[in-house]
Amino acid sequence: MTSVKQFQVTFDCAEPERVARFWCEVLGYVVPPPPEGFATWEDFDHSLPPERQGAAFACTDPSGVGPRLFFQRVPEGKVVKNRVHLDVRVGAGLVGEERVAVLEAECARLVALGATRVQLLRADGYNESCLTMQDVEGNEFCLD
Template sequence: MASIKQFQVTFDCAEPERVARFWCEVLGYAAPPPEGFATWDDFDRSRPPGHQGPAFASCADPSGVGPRLFFQRVPEGKVAKNRLHLDVRVGTGLVGEERLATLEAECTRLVALGAVRVRLLTADDDNESCIVMQDIEGNEFCLD
């Protein structure tokens, strides 16, 4: 059986371009236009009337290490908690007050981008602290 070497994470959303820009800022990703187009606007203009407007967008890790993120417009809104979420790993290897300070600094940066802080989960016997957040369309993620 062949092993999978690549995967992408797909977000259903109302405003794909806006959500893609948010995640590019969070992760330091880039949003190159589809192959053969200089910009996303050029791509959009190439689509038939009635199908213009960003129905999807994507962003990728410039280093090629992280997964591609794909954002597609869907008509329905978010109605329940995510069954899958991203952990944004900013505190890896840090513990205690140093970890909390790093998480809080990143939380402040992301709130300025439009994220919402939900709650701080403090360290216990099994886990270090993390901050539960939501992106600009309410998708949960953790600063870990």
């Protein structure tokens, strides 16, 4: 019998803290407490060698159910479509125009946080409507 494994989702990005704080707002996640001995994450960050300062940040589901999200600085920028993306389930169980209205409302909230709207994909008889977006660094995600 295999056991369920814990996992985290890791994002490569230019500004880890900025992207992490965006996703905290999207998902209702929180920044975990800083390591023992440090009053703030800023204090911890300043204790690192200069080349490691600002290189990583994380956020967690306050209920402990969802995966930890980890954001790491990488030197290269994003150049192609993500091979993996998050679907933020805001319209689960809804159909038709009711679903589209919920997707549009969440889209407006996220655009105010710095996200970019890409395209509404209308229901096609097989898939329900979803809305494609990009986070503050251009990583694709869907409102589903």
